[in-house]
Amino acid sequence: MKVKELFEMWLDKYVKPSVKIRTYNKYESVVNSYIIPVIGELELSECNCAVIQDYVCKLLNINSFKSNKPLATNTVYGIVQVLKQGFKLALELEVIVKDPTIKIKLPPATEKEVLALTREEQKIIENYCLSNPKSNYLGIIISL
DSSP states (O other), X not given: OBHHXXXXXIIIIIITTTSOXXXXXXXXXXXXXXXXXXXXXXXXXXXXXXXHHHHHHHHTTSBOTTTSSBOOHHHHHHHHHHHHHHHHHXXXXXXXXXXXXXXXXXXXXXOXXXXXXXXXXXXXXXXXXXXXXXXXXXXXXXXX
């Protein structure tokens, strides 16, 4: 069985009936954008820890299909989680005897710098919200 066949089966028979449509769409996007194009043609028997670790390293060096910028570390984490779920199913179905994702080493997560509004920017927003007759801006003022 190829990796492509495993993940198509996982999506169709195990994910689709058990999750919300948005979750399914997210998983399907990950599988079709990042898993199948890169390792989909590999036989499951070819997938060992070294091959999967090499795949993770490739993920860190490819560009996002949406923004054409390098994948964020959190995106790679999400792809690896989907990968782990698919290989866990293969293990449970006894298609493989060892999970090749068990020893994946991921880069440390990076946190983006949090930017706060200046007092002047906050005042501008508050004044706009207070001068606008719509009542749904009250939450914004409370948050500020």
